[in-house]
Amino acid sequence: MTVSGLFYQYTLYATSLVYLVVLWRYIQCYQRLPGRHWLTVAVGCWPLLVIDEWLKLFELSALSPFTWLFEFVPVLLLAACYKAARPLMLDRVKKYSRMWVVVAAVMLAQIPLWLTSPDIKMQWFMAAPVGEPLIYWPFYLVPLLTGFGVLLFGILIAEDVQHYHQLLPAQVVDVNQYKIRRMAGVMGATVGIAFSCILLVSAAAFGFFTIPFWLSLFHLVMAVTCLFVIGALVSPRTTSPCPLDMQRLDACDESQAVMRDTLARAEQTIIHTKGYKQLGLTIKAFSQDADIDPTLLAIALRMSPRKNFRGFVYHYRLEYAKKVLLRSDAKINRVARRLGINSEKFLSGALVSYLRKMD
Structure with missing residues (x-):
């Protein structure tokens, strides 16, 4: 096995191990988490981000027809994290139904992938297509939309955290006691990584990035990013949800x-x-x-x-x-x-x- 293959394998093992730690922490703190119902959705969805990579790792080519079914999951997961984070910052959380349009758009764009013949899925089971965007546009469109969806929700959460911190002096005395620490940094990194993933997919689509495992890299980066976002939310925090109109x-x-x-x-x-x-x-x-x-x-x-x-x-x-x-x-x-x-x-x-x- 090549060095890159070993690195990929160990990264997948390490990421899954970290997920088990986060899952244990989530179960331990469940009753103290304000947005626990939405966080349950996020935690439950995360294994779907790496299911394709586990199939590739063990070379289960017979299951290749079941690959590329969950490309929309990072957007769904970040949407659930957005819903889970809002009760930390707002006393009265308003419904925000437009966010589901983004998730629905990615799912609709994935329909051509779902309908792709098993023979083609078998052909690109271990190596994703590179170049020829007019022919393989479904393979590029869905990761692109996924990257934009994660970017959008990363920006929304980061803006909410920033706005919450700006309002703290108007609603609490001991500001440091109620800050949401590390969340702003995690969401800032999420925005940067999502933008990098968009560039990665674009480079692969136009043949500037000719490495055949670019899609696996995309999956792993998204999985690690989403895991850090979940990890930032599963620990109980002392916050002051804003009661102000x-x-x-x-x-x-x-x-x-x-x-x-x-x-x-x-x-x-x-x-x-x-x-x-x-x-x-x-x-x-x-x-x-x-x-x-x-x-x-x-x-x-x-x-x-x-x-x-x-x-x-x-x-x-x-x-x-x-x-x-x-x-x-x-x-x-x-x-x-x-x-x-x-x-x-x-x-x-x-x-x-x-x-x-x-x-």
């Missing part, structure tokens, strides 16, 4: 009297409940205590000098820290820990800046 928040169309009343009730609540001492406080939980609309509070804060919920709560945290430090001999590191601030240097700098603004 973004259309109202962007419009900021509320009367001054209503906003003043909302801010007054918020100030009374945070002083009465000492919410500034509560670590991990979210605008949703605080609004329930204050019996106010979280979107209205976010709008009122946006129009105020404190700008967002994080700034609003930190104002009272810094007031509390100032009083404790001025009225007692408490050390600043102890006060910082009490307020959930990991760095006394950060608290010192924030206090200095706060006191200068108060002068």
Whole structure:
């Protein structure tokens, strides 16, 4: 066996082993995963991505008529991951039916492959066609659409994660506690890999990439990419699904009297409940205590000098820290820990800046 053949074999074994680890992690954390039903679809679909490669590895040419049946699965899997990721970021997830048009388009494009005669499938069982795009267009069209579908859903998830992180100061105090770590990097890599796969298929179609195992490379790259996306979702995360109505928040169309009343009730609540001492406080939980609309509070804060919920709560945290430090001999590191601030240097700098603004 050649070096490339050994590398291909070991990569297939390693990828399947990693899948078993991810599957075990998924089963272990199932009840704590917000989008677990859609994640079940993604985890269940993944083995279909490599079924053709296992048939080739063991040279089961008698089963060649059953190859190229699941080329659409990467798009279906990423669509399921998109649906599974949204509850992490949104409190009220809206239906997004247009996404299934993409999956349906890839499945429809695959019909000519399904109808390809067994003799032709046997002929290209171990080596995919290269060049002659007008003759072999079904073999190239489906991987191309698959690459574009994965690219699209990768962009959608990456944009949602970015938007979620941008909104965190408007809805939580301790931002680092609620970040979706590594997800942005994984989705950025997914977008880059999907684009590379599109180039790979295009190069093979026009004869610029003449290696006969290009389709196997495409399958393995897609399988590894999808596995990383699933792996990023199967671990439970502490997130703050956004409860804000973004259309109202962007419009900021509320009367001054209503906003003043909302801010007054918020100030009374945070002083009465000492919410500034509560670590991990979210605008949703605080609004329930204050019996106010979280979107209205976010709008009122946006129009105020404190700008967002994080700034609003930190104002009272810094007031509390100032009083404790001025009225007692408490050390600043102890006060910082009490307020959930990991760095006394950060608290010192924030206090200095706060006191200068108060002068």
